[in-house]
Amino acid sequence: MSASRNDALVARLAPFDALxxxxxxNRPDVAAALADRGCSVVATDVYDQSVPDGVRFVRDDVTEPAADVYADADAIYARNLPPELHRPTLELAxxxxxxxxxTTLGGEQPLVPVRRETLPVGTLFVADDTGPE
Incomplete structure (x- = not known):
């Protein structure tokens, strides 16, 4: 993901307190940048991953989520989210x-209702409008 896209994504997500x-x-750069801006950030993956200071890592699977991981989240976000995870993640949110x-990979389209926001490179899909604009 390009630096300009990351910067735009961080700017869009930073108004949320807990993400x-x-x-x-192996791409904790957006999570780290959000933590640097004072956001509380939990990063999840189905495999153990290293994350920088300020970001908490939890091994979790959105198809069988541990509810406590998401309980305080204002926003749940993903980069290059595979289509099969769109619905389970929306339900979780x-x-x-x-x-x-x-965001999705390449030309993949979202499988859930969304509003599209243009980033410098690509599109951000917003499936839930319950947070800061």
Whole structure:
């Protein structure tokens, strides 16, 4: 993901106080930047991952989520979220009253109702409008 896209994503997500990133993988740069801006950030993945100071890591699977991981989230976000995880992540966000924002790989289209926001490179899909604009 390009620096300009990351910067735009961080700027869009920073108004949320508490965020959970789904599928952080080996790309904790957005989570780290949000933590640097004073956000509380939990990064999740189905595999153990290293994250920088200021970001808490929890091994979790959105298809069988641990509710406590998401309980305080204002927003749940994901980068390059596979289509098969769109619905389970939306359900999780709705269950916890959190906004759900995500990007997809290449030309993949979201499988849930969304509003589209243009980033410098690509599109941010907003499935839940329950947070700061």
């Amino acid at each position: 959970v990133e789904i599928g952080v993988g 709705r269950e916890h009253g959190a906004a759900f924002l995500f």
